[in-house]
Amino acid sequence: MNSKHIPYSETGFFSNLILDYLSGKPELKSFYESEPGFFSFGKKIKERGLKNIDRKLLADVLSEQNKPLNDNAKVLANIELLRNNNAFTVTTGHQLNLFTGPLYFVYKIISTINLAEKLKQEYPYSDFVPVYWMHCEDHDFAEINHIYLFGKKIEWKEEHHGAAGEIATASLRSVIDELKTILGESANANELVSLFSDAYLNHFNLADAMRFLCHQFFGKYGLVILDARDKRLKQTFVQQFKQDIFQNTNYKLVTETNSELEKLSYKTQVNPREINCFYLTDGKRERIVKTENGFEVLNTSIVFSKELLEKEIENNPEKFSPNVVLRPMYQEYILPNLAYIGGAGELAYWLQYKRMFDAAKISFPILVLRNSVMVVDEPVKTKIDKFGLSPTEFFAAEEKLVNDFIVSHSSASISLVDEQEKLKELFASIKAIAKKVDTTLEASIEAELQKQLKVIEQLESRIQRAEKKKYEISVNQIKSIREKLFPANALQERHENISTFYLRYGSSFINVLKQNLQPLDCRFMILED
Numbered sequence: 456m457n458s459k460h461i462p463y464s465e466t467g468f469f470s471n472l473i474l475d476y477l478s479g480k481p482e483l484k485s486f487y488e489s490e491p492g493f494f495s496f497g498k499k500i501k502e503r504g505l506k507n508i509d510r511k512l513l514a515d516v517l518s519e520q521n522k523p524l525n526d527n528a529k530v531l532a533n534i535e536l537l538r539n540n541n542a543f544t545v546t547t548g549h550q551l552n553l554f555t556g557p558l559y560f561v562y563k564i565i566s567t568i569n570l571a572e573k574l575k576q577e578y579p580y581s582d583f584v585p586v587y588w589m590h591c592e593d594h595d596f597a598e599i600n601h602i603y604l605f606g607k608k609i610e611w612k613e614e615h616h617g618a619a620g621e622i623a624t625a626s627l628r629s630v631i632d633e634l635k636t637i638l639g640e641s642a643n644a645n646e647l648v649s650l651f652s653d654a655y656l657n658h659f660n661l662a663d664a665m666r667f668l669c670h671q672f673f674g675k676y677g678l679v680i681l682d683a684r685d686k687r688l689k690q691t692f693v694q695q696f697k698q699d700i701f702q703n704t705n706y707k708l709v710t711e712t713n714s715e716l717e718k719l720s721y722k723t724q725v726n727p728r729e730i731n732c733f734y735l736t737d738g739k740r741e742r743i744v745k746t747e748n749g750f751e752v753l754n755t756s757i758v759f760s761k762e763l764l765e766k767e768i769e770n771n772p773e774k775f776s777p778n779v780v781l782r783p784m785y786q787e788y789i790l791p792n793l794a795y796i797g798g799a800g801e802l803a804y805w806l807q808y809k810r811m812f813d814a815a816k817i818s819f820p821i822l823v824l825r826n827s828v829m830v831v832d833e834p835v836k837t838k839i840d841k842f843g844l845s846p847t848e849f850f851a852a853e854e855k856l857v858n859d860f861i862v863s864h865s866s867a868s869i870s871l872v873d874e875q876e877k878l879k880e881l882f883a884s885i886k887a888i889a890k891k892v893d894t895t896l897e898a899s900i901e902a903e904l905q906k907q908l909k910v911i912e913q914l915e916s917r918i919q920r921a922e923k924k925k926y927e928i929s930v931n932q933i934k935s936i937r938e939k940l941f942p943a944n945a946l947q948e949r950h951e952n953i954s955t956f957y958l959r960y961g962s963s964f965i966n967v968l969k970q971n972l973q974p975l976d977c978r979f980m981i982l983e984d
Contacts, residue, residue: 456830458971459746459847460978466850468946472721473799476806477824477977482719486712486806488819491794493577495821497698499793500581503543506818508791509691515536523663524670528977529677533584537679541581543890544679545571546786547796547825548588551619551665552599553611554634554651555672558955559798559825559948561965561973564669566825567796568676574793583793587669587680588786591620591662592733592776594740602952603942604637617738618776620662620682623657631655638954644963647954672965681790688789689772695784696732696768696775700743700750701761703729705780708811715806724804725779733776740776740910783808786815793820796974826972826980828954829940829947833984839938841950842929846981848953849937852945855932856937864929875908882907897910916940 463469463477476483476858479490479980489495501972536542545704547567549560559667564587571583594617601610611630615622631652637788638644654668666680673879683689689696709727716723728870733740734752741753750759759767768775777785786792812819831839831846839846842860861970862870882904889896923930942950971982 456967456971456982456984459981459983460976460982461847461850463824463977463979464947465847466827466979469799470722470803472716472803472806473824476802476822481573483806484717486809487822488809489821491821491823491977493573493975496574496578496793499821500543500578503791503793503818504540506791508789508793510538510540510943511694512611512687512691513789516688516951517679517681520685521680524666527670527674528570530670530674530679533677533679534580536584538912542584542791543581544584544586544790544792544822545574545794545796546586546588546790546792546820548590548782548786550590550593550595550599551661553609553630554602555668555953556599556602557949558830558951558953559827559946561672561953561968562828562948563674563796563798563825563832564678565965565972566823566974568673568678569969569972570794570796570823571677576862577633585676585678586679586790586792587673587681589620589665589680591663591682591684591931592618592735592740594618594733596622602954603950604634604952605952606942607637608705609633609637617624617740618684618735618889620660620684621738622661624658624661624664627655634954643958643960646961647957662785676969681784683789684773686773689775689785692785692788693768695781695788696772696777697765699781700730700732700764700768704814705731705784705811708814709780709807712807712810723807724800725807727780728778731778731781733778735774735776779804780808784812784815784817786964787812787820792818792820794823796823796825798825813955823975824977826974826976827946827948828968828972828980828982829980831983832956832959835936835939836984838932842933844933846940846983849940853934853937857933860929860933861926864926865922871911871918875911878907878911879904 464474468779470769489499514534514537516833517537521534522528535857537544545567547563549563550556552560555561567587568585571585574583596613596615596619600613601608610632611627613622622702631648634651635648638648650668650671654664658664658667662682666682669680706727706729708711713723713726730743730745732742732743734757736752736755736757741755744753748758749761751757797805802824809819829846844860851859872886882900886897886900889900940947960967967982970979
């Protein structure tokens with residue numbers, strides 16, 4: 456496949472905050488530590504090498520969690536590397552979306568793998584391990600229980616309100632049968648359905664299924680998968696849990712940062728809570744809030760005094776689950792991490808956390824925007840070429856795209872701007888003549904001019920409608936192409952699932968992405984057949 460690139464600023468899909476971050480705008484410097492370039496990593500390596508990380512504990516936990524995947528020597532070797540002080544991680548995180556969810560999940564993982572490999576080339580005396588941090592404790596099931604495929608929503612209809620990683624997967628059989636019917640009976644379809652069946656029907660819960668699935672797709676590249684729910688890992692974070700719950704430090708610091716960002720006219724992604732922890736109990740994940748009765752767990756009858764809650768944190772830290780504010784700190788606390796690779800929305804909320812990290816004396820990672828990709832397969836490419844267009848032109852709004860096409864292909868001008876100007880000149884001449892006779896005539900002449908200009912506008916609109924009707928078939932085809940490239944008027948990667956392209960390319964689709972995605976390349980990529 457051939458690749459083309461356009462600046463993120465020309466796509467129309469990225470916020471000013473992210474565009475300004477990528478361009479190094481001075482006003483944003485205080486909200487992060489290092490710019491996302493290879494030159495920043497040398498300093499970061501030295502800094503992280505001085506931080507105390509319980510590497511033995513981390514490697515032991517990872518070894519246990521990845522034991523079922525012991526057929527992959529590269530993954531196991533990467534885990535063992537983390538025992539050494541000269542080994543570091545580059546990390547991405549994501550929810551446990553059904554069938555991997557939107558395409559951008561795949562792009563995140565490959566961006567992370569490729570960055571680790573590039574760093575090894577730049578700094579050969581250190582080692583770099585790509586890590587996928589599974590968001591096993593997220594509980595917004597509605598966000599992860601479906602995919603879109605060929606315009607159809609495939610949904611897992613299950614009631615669940617606790618940590619996603621614990622969801623039993625046995626009920627997915629009917630969903631996989633539905634997927635199989637949609638995908639058909641080709642070799643690639645059968646291969647993909649077999650992979651999904653093996654992942655979800657031969658593993659008890661969503662965390663185990665996702666670990667297996669990601670290992671099948673990315674294990675050969677040495678991707679290490681971490682489930683941070685382990686009690687031993689959370690035990691190391693006890694003091695941070697206490698500080699957040701009892702002192703509300705993180706709430707104060709992030710709120711101050713939000714105020715500063717808003718003064719710079721940026722929208723903030725996350726609003727912190729006074730307590731940024733959930734409590735896990737009986738299949739539920741519920742917020743902890745302070746009340747006049749002590750510390751209550753919402754939607755339960757559980758109430759702690761301060762003393763009892765301190766003891767609970769110390770004795771059962773695995774029951775405490777960080778939210779979107781506290782989770783990044785937990786991640787950077789237990790990993791020897793250099794960079795976090797995320798989408799635009801994720802990087803936006805990470806930029807809210809620098810002050811919080813500084814206060815806790817936890818290293819703030821280099822923030823790297825994951826690669827963004829639009830895939831133009833051969834059937835779509837053929838249709839685009841037929842109209843003499845290029846994929847980049849489809850980033851324009853649909854109305855502009857259609858009008859530009861009609862204007863460029865029309866044999867007659869559909870703009871009457873010149874005629875309006877000539878009419879204005881004519882009425883100016885009439886005004887000059889009338890003024891010599893009776894100055895009171897000017898107002899009526901001006902009113903008549905405006906009436907005639909309105910008539911011309913109406914005529915122009917009728918001509919344009921007639922011209923559009925003349926090109927109706929072509930216009931509908933162009934709209935159809937744009938809908939394929941921007942389903943629901945969103946980036947393709949935020950809507951389509953890997954199944955769309957796996958069906959056409961098979962496992963080579965992953966290889967193509969691996970070869971083409973360039974970490975730290977701050978441009979949007981278009982891959983064409």
